[in-house]
Amino acid sequence: MTDVKELIQAKVKCIGAKREALMPILQAIVEEKNYLNEEDMIQVAEALDLSTADVYGTATFYTFLDTVPRGKYVIRVCKTISCHMAGKDEIVDTLKDLLKVDLGETTPDKNFTLMQANCMGWCHKGPVMLVNDDIYTELTKDKVIKIIHDYMGS
Amino acid sequence: MGKFEVNLKINNIPVTVEEGTTILDAAKKLNFRIPTLCHHSDLCVAGNCRVCVVEQKGAKALPAACATPVSEGMDISTNSAQVRTARRHVIELLLSEHRSECTSCYKNGKCELQDLANEYRVNETTFMKLVENKGYTIDDFSPSIIKDDSKCIRCQRCVRTCTEMQSVSALAVVNKGEHQKIATFMNKPMHSVVCTNCGQCVTHCPTGALIEKNYIDQVWDVINNPELHVVVQTAPAVRIGLGESLDLSPGNRVTGKMVSALRRLGFDSVLDTDFTADLTILEEGTELLTRLKKALVDKDTETALPMTTSCSPGWVKFIEHKYPELLPNVSTCKSPQQMFGALAKTFYAQKKGLKAEKVVSISIMPCTAKKYEANRPEMRDSGFQDVDYVLTTRELAMMIRQAGIEFASLPNEKYDSIMGDSSGAAVIFGATGGVMEAALRTAYEIVTGREVPFENLDILPVRGLEGVKEAKVLIENVKPEWGFLEGAELSCAIAHGLANAKILMDKVKSGEMSYHFIEIMACPGGCLGGGGQPIPVNNEIREARMKAIYEEDSSLKIRKSHENPEVIALYEQFLGEPLGHKSHELLHTHYTGRKKY
Structure with a gap:
């Protein structure tokens, strides 16, 4: 502690x-x-x-100053218009499905928290998400599954 | 160096004002009123409500009049079609997030948002109503204040009041965007955070989001119960404020009418907190002289000086939170309200041949913190809750309206006896510096046998709206028993508004300044500007109320607390002497250190 x-x-x-x-x-x-x-x-x-x-x-x-407990990995999917049009909804659905949590929730093992965030300045490479401080761009369903499995394994 | 002048036109009328003047104030100079909500003359500019927008020729957007300084050649229109439409939309948007249940709202008829909605003939269906979707909290756990988020328009006047005027910051803006709201730390109930219950947020709230907790129905119930003997006490500042809530202009002295009205409401005995204000002076004055003797003659290192007053329950709660280490410096005297309560169910009941349990004591106060004070567990020395219900000046006005009493044409009546006599020294408790002045009038005379050396007993250096005041009184040719004070200079300080109290107490704590006696009132202007006084309030109104208080003092024959005949009789018949055994039992109290953050 x-x-x-x-x-x-x-x-x-x-x-x-x-x-x-x-x-x-x-x-x-x-x-x-x-x-x-x-x-x-x-x-x-x-x-x-x-x-x-x-x-x-x-x-x-401030979005990045949390006042409730979060998981070890905080996932923030960009919800702003460019990422929205590039298909962020599918990304969010994939993550919900993988982690069995809703937006704003943390997995029971306290490993992942799923959230949405405002623009991160990667509009040209949407949809994007942040996992803690690492950015992942041009996401597809398969890419997301691989990224999350890597975190689960680590 | 003089300020530059700026020439501009408002509604095609040329006007010249000083550089730095806002469009709002420049328009005022030409008698054009621009509507405002987040703006308040007591507070810094916020510019967040946008209801004061005006049209500026050549500018793309509509500037907010309260937040925009004038510039040379400006051409402003305060009432164009575009301005009217924009303002109506601003009000409609605010209403879309406001629970407009006006008929059942406590602020119905006294709400600035309601007034503007009426003035701009708004259409409540222009925008979707969001209140029920967003959810809201109503916090009514505090005995003093109710906070209802569904009525809040986030103008942040309360936040600025609590921070700038009171240095408390119990309220802050939390969250962001559509989730933004005004909240305490972790959204806790008001009664459980560092809040002094001063009620300045209530007097500065334009809507019904912050109101006093009212006890009007409970008071009607006890009045209507023939088994009970209901006594009422009225604080000094009520008599110079009440008129404002009953269609009179600020600065009207309505003591006699108020007494008539209370009698007509059905109180069994109409008595005066001023009586116990005089009593407070005798107890507190004696306490001060005793402390001085202990410190100066007996060299008792445990005697805490300076001694501070304890009349203001907002101040008491503030020092309990912020300077718990200085609690020994606070006078042990209860406030006049609580001295009255303790005596009502003992001395008064005995004298009148009443059973104490049949006596209900009500107080009319310019204050919301008094409601909390009456509920303190220490305030039960009579064996019962000493003061049963506390009503603000505003609640009394509401009862007078409910009773259908036409206030302005009431005759002037006098207080009942016993505990109805008072002196001018008691009346001035209602103004900042008043307790100090009253104490000096008595203490000086006790020590020297002569009247305090100021013309007409008016101790002018302690009066007025300056935030922190200081006075020094040289004590000469004393009576033999006070020989140790010969040639001493009594050093006093006064602060009103808790932000000023903090400035003063920080200097005392650090040792930068040293005084013998300090008067502190939680509210700006003292009780006359209290959280229970009529709304609106600003410095102009405070000045008018203050003038009325000192006029009331000058108009009275007896102007020194120790000359109050009923107080003299109280000591002879019941208490014995100041700081005596009985006094300690009934009139003095202790304080509790509380969390600082």
């Missing part, structure tokens, strides 16, 4: 405890443990002397 308090202290040491430190600290926690829980946000509020509501407001604004 990561000690979030230590992580925050280390961050504060190098970037300070002003309000502008909020985003980097939240990002660091999410990078470390995938999501922010209530206790984490209270500790951030305390370290920066912000209100907890303020921290929560910031965390819930």
Whole structure:
């Protein structure tokens, strides 16, 4: 278990405890443990002397700052118009079928979370998806099955 | 260096204003009203509701008047066909996400969105209704405030109020886009987060999304029960605010009419919180002098100075959360409301030959935090809940309307006895600096035997709307028993609005400033600008109410708390002496440190 308090202290040491430190600290926690829980946000509020509501407001604004537990691999399929027209619905259906989860859900083994996201700037190579920080482009049903099987095997 | 002037035309009328003026204010100068929702003169500009859009010749988009500064040669139209259509669509879009059950809404007739919907003759079918599809929460767990998301238009006035004016930030904008809403930390109920119940969000909400929890029906029930003896107390600031909710202009003193109205509503005894405000001065003044003696003469290191006031329950909850280490500095005196409650079911009941369990005590307060205060577990020293129901000034106005009483033509009547007498020092509790002024009028006289050295007893340095005020009073030629104070300079500070309280207390905590006595009121302007006072509120209205408070003070014969004859009698017949055994039992309390974040 990561000690979030230590992580925050280390961050504060190098970037300070002003309000502008909020985003980097939240990002660091999410990078470390995938999501922010209530206790984490209270500790951030305390370290920066912000209100907890303020921290929560910031965390819930950004898609990549999760406030509920996510799987080891977070899959985000682009839902914006170019990817939509290039067939993202089939990709989403394939993933739902493979993982037996609906959008926004996490597999019982906590390995995969399936979500949609806004444009990732790969419109020319849609449909695309992100798995954690890795982008996969020009997806087809078969490609998706192979990618997910690779993650399942790893 | 003077500011540059800017020339522009609004609706073809030329006008010259200072650089930096918004289109909204420039139009106001020409007596053109532009509708607003997210704009409030107390708060920073948000520009998010778009209802104030105007047409600017040569510009592609319609600028928001509240957020756009004027520029040279601007040609603005505030009422073109395009502007009217755009505004109507903005209102219709807001309504598509608003649960418009106006007839049953608590804010019916007092809602800014409803007013605009009426003014722009909107069509509620232009856009699809989204409220039921989106789901919403109504949080009515708090004894003070109800938060109803289905009425919220996300103008964020409450968020700005809670942050800018109060430094609390209990409310924030959470989520994004269509999911955006105003919420507390983790969407918890208001009563369980760091919220002071001050109700400033309520007085700044344009719709019914944030309202006080009302106890009107419960109060009618006890009034209508012949078995019960219902006493009512009225806080200092109610008498100068109530008129505004009953069609009078701000700054009207309606003390006598309010007493008449309460009698006609059926209260068995109409009494005054001002009576216990005077009592508070004797207890708190004595406490301050005792603390000074302990610290200066006995060199007692455990005596905490500066001492802060404890009348404002918003402030008390704020310090419990934010500076728990400074709780020993808070006066142990209960607030006047709670002193009254404790005495109503003991002293008053005994004097009137009533059984305490048959006495119901109601208070009329300019405050929503008082509702929470009355529900504190510590506030049961009479053996019962000391104050049963707390109504805001607005709720009283509503009861007066319900009863069909034509308020403006009521005769002026006087308070009942006992616990109805008061002094001018008690009335000024309703304004920022008032408790300080009242305390100085009494403490100075106790120590020196002479009146406080200010013309007409008016201690002007502690008055006014400046955020943090300071005053120093030199104490000379003291009575022998107060010899240790000879030549001492009593150093005082006053803050109103919790953002100012935070500025002041941070300086006290860091040791940057040192004082003997600090007065803090949670609401801007003090109780006269309280969260239970009539809506709308702004600095102009606060000034008018403040003027009325000081006029009321000047109009009274007795202007010093220690000269209140009923208070003197209370000590003789019941309490003994200030800070005596009985006082400790009934009039003093303790505080609880709470979570800071």
